[in-house]
Amino acid sequence: MSSLENLSAPMITARKAGLVACTHCARVWPRGPGSCPRCGAALVSRDRRSLSRVWAWWWVGLICYIPANLFPMLETTLLSKTSGDTIVGGAVVLAMHGAIPVALVILLASVCIPVAKFIAVAYLALSVQHNWPSDRLRRMRLYEMVEFIGRWSMIDVFVVAVLSALVQLSIVVSIKPGPAALTFALAVVATMLSARSFDSRLIWDSLDPDPDPAPDTASLPVSTNDPAPALAGAQKDIRP
Amino acid sequence: MPLPDDIDLSELIACPSCDALYRAVEPGNGERAVCERCHHVLIAPVDGAIVRVVALSLTVLLLLVTAMFVPFLKIEASGLTHSTSVADAALSFSAAHMFGLALGVLALIIFIPIARALLLLFALLPLLARRPPLQGARTAFRLSEELRPWSMAEIFVLGVGVALVKVADMARVELQAAFWLFAALVVVTVLQDGFLCRWSIWQALEGRERQSPAADAEAEPEHV
Numbered sequence: 245m246s247s248l249e250n251l252s253a254p255m256i257t258a259r260k261a262g263l264v265a266c267t268h269c270a271r272v273w274p275r276g277p278g279s280c281p282r283c284g285a286a287l288v289s290r291d292r293r294s295l296s297r298v299w300a301w302w303w304v305g306l307i308c309y310i311p312a313n314l315f316p317m318l319e320t321t322l323l324s325k326t327s328g329d330t331i332v333g334g335a336v337v338l339a340m341h342g343a344i345p346v347a348l349v350i351l352l353a354s355v356c357i358p359v360a361k362f363i364a365v366a367y368l369a370l371s372v373q374h375n376w377p378s379d380r381l382r383r384m385r386l387y388e389m390v391e392f393i394g395r396w397s398m399i400d401v402f403v404v405a406v407l408s409a410l411v412q413l414s415i416v417v418s419i420k421p422g423p424a425a426l427t428f429a430l431a432v433v434a435t436m437l438s439a440r441s442f443d444s445r446l447i448w449d450s451l452d453p454d455p456d457p458a459p460d461t462a463s464l465p466v467s468t469n470d471p472a473p474a475l476a477g478a479q480k481d482i483r484p
Numbered sequence: 485m486p487l488p489d490d491i492d493l494s495e496l497i498a499c500p501s502c503d504a505l506y507r508a509v510e511p512g513n514g515e516r517a518v519c520e521r522c523h524h525v526l527i528a529p530v531d532g533a534i535v536r537v538v539a540l541s542l543t544v545l546l547l548l549v550t551a552m553f554v555p556f557l558k559i560e561a562s563g564l565t566h567s568t569s570v571a572d573a574a575l576s577f578s579a580a581h582m583f584g585l586a587l588g589v590l591a592l593i594i595f596i597p598i599a600r601a602l603l604l605l606f607a608l609l610p611l612l613a614r615r616p617p618l619q620g621a622r623t624a625f626r627l628s629e630e631l632r633p634w635s636m637a638e639i640f641v642l643g644v645g646v647a648l649v650k651v652a653d654m655a656r657v658e659l660q661a662a663f664w665l666f667a668a669l670v671v672v673t674v675l676q677d678g679f680l681c682r683w684s685i686w687q688a689l690e691g692r693e694r695q696s697p698a699a700d701a702e703a704e705p706e707h708v
Contacts (some may be wrong), residue, residue, distance in 0.1 A: 246516045248497070248506035249614045255521055258498040258505045265498030265505075268626050270526065272498045272505065282690055283626040338650065346649045349642075373599065384501065384522045395633055398592065402573075402636075402643025403650070405589055409576040410557050411651060413564040421580045429585055436633065448502040448521065 259449070264289040267443075294443040302362065308431035309358060316422035317346050317404055317465050320411075322388030328422055331355065331400065354400040354428070358395055364390045365442065372446045383447050390439045397432045401425055494690075501525050508683070527683040534688065538608050540676040541601040547639075547665045547672065548598050554675065556662035557644075566594040570662050592636040597669070600635050603628035611683065611688055612651030622689050629682065 250256075263272045264287050266280035273280065273287060287319040294396050316328025329337060331354045339347035364386055371378055405423045411419040497508035502522040510529055511517045517527040530536070551570055558567040575594065577586035606626040610617050644666070648657055 248520070249509055250506060252519070256505050257503040258496075259503055259691055261505055263493070263496075263498070263505070265500065268629065270497050270500050270683060271686070272493050272496045274493070276602050282622060282686065284623050285626060317666040341653060343649050343652075346646055349646060370600075381522065384524075388501075388524075391633075392670045395636060396639055396642075398636055399639050399643045399646065401585075401589065402593070403642045403647045405573045405576050406568075406644050406647035407556070407650060408580070409568040409573040410559050410566065410647065410657070411655070412568075413559070413561055413655070414567045416562065416564060417654070421582065421585075425577065426582050426585050429588065433588075441634070444522075448504075449593040 249306045254439060256273075257445075259289050261274055273459070284415065290445060290449065294441055294446065295369055295373060297441035298365065298438050301434045301441060302365055302369075305358075305431045305434035305438055306362060308427045309362070312424045312428035312431050313355075315424040315427070317400065317424040317428065318407060319420045319422045321418045321420070323416065330424065331428070350403070353397050357397050358431065361390055361394055361397075361439070365435070365438050368442060368447070372449075375450050377450075380447050380451070384444060387439075387442065387447070388445050394432070394436050397435075398429070401429045403412060497524060497526055510684070528681045529684045530679050530681065533679045533681055533684060534611055536607050536679045537604060537676055537685075538612055540679070541604045541608075542673050542688060543672050544597060544601040544669060544676070545605075547669045548594060548601075551662040551665040551669075552594060554662045554665070555660040558660055559651065559655050560658065567660070570666070592634060593640045596631050597635045597637050597673075600628045600631050603631075607689065608685070613680040616691050622686075625685060632677075635665060635673070638673055641666050641670050 258272050261272075262275060264275050265272050266283060266285055266287055268285035269280060269283040271280060271282045275289065278287055279285060314332055315330065317331050317334060318329045320327055320329065331350070335347045335350045335354075338344075338350065368383060368387055368390075370376070371383060404421045408419045408421050411417060495507055496505055499506050499522060501524040502519060503619040504519055504521045506519075506526070508527065509517075511527060511587040513529060513531045515528075516525050518525055536545065554569075555567050556569050556573070558565060570593070575586050577583070577589060603624040606618065607621040607628065610621065644663065649658075651657060
């Protein structure tokens, strides 16, 4: 069903072929600095600064996520008495009112997903930095999941927005966003940027060591027999 | 492992997730070409995809612009009522002195989805009219793809649902037109992402553009 044709019997990567692939439009070009002539995105064979960006955003996210859990997300004024609800507190109140599925959605989106995301991104970055031999396909799945699910954490910010716009019944009851809404939104954005900074091609690189790290086409004639056994050996690794 | 010299780079496709290199062969309608190594979907053409993506972009634009000007939700409790628009929801943060967040939320639920629809229309409409793409069409398409994760209308709709449950036992909430427009937007966005095969659109954006120099080349012999 796959109608892609392999270029050679063992898998070959664009880097090994002396080319550089555009991660935005999947076109390949001869190596050399610059941007993709087709779509204009910056071209890098492997983004060596990718991991520093991942960690920078990761820490920003974590620093924002801590106050997001300590301060109130919502400030409810009921008959001139104001009370604040943190993320977990709000979910507990919902669950006590019997709305258990909704409480679970909030806990999942605002606690489980962000925490799991911090762990997953750190694990992916460390696994690449230290060449951990864990299953590459599984790490790839994990990365795709992080990319796909991460944005859903923003749901709690929207809940706060809708509630505080809607519940404005003069002096009887009104809801105002609390300071945690801001830090929580920043934490979600930072973790999204952290995950997007990760160059997933790095996961696969240990299968296929760079023949020559310099982005120089002069190094192309590497002996053709050499990479094949190396690749075959490495592929045995990933099958448990 | 150098490739043969005569290879045409435009026939190749490299997996953006793992860098595996293939010769791209377009699969049949509705089929998918998947990277063997990391299982990333590389090509998933759908017949008439460009027409559908353009039609859906127009729908998104219409839904969002309308949603901005019609009532969204109305709350009623013990004789008091209060109604709110979509923009009010985002701007509620500015009442709490979080202006940046108010603008950010407004962007995530309205401006970015509108920008994506406009960029897609700009990039793809000329292709429908069988004209060469406009200058900047490719940049526009790349930007629209980069904005994709930041377009959060569907997450907003789920957020509205959760908020409604939260106030359900406190007050009666009436769902008004803008709510249903946003609900429709979720369906349209999901459909649109399903039809949008990046590789096919890049081929179209590149192929049609390349036709003009080719046409020039054909015209040249007449000169000589």
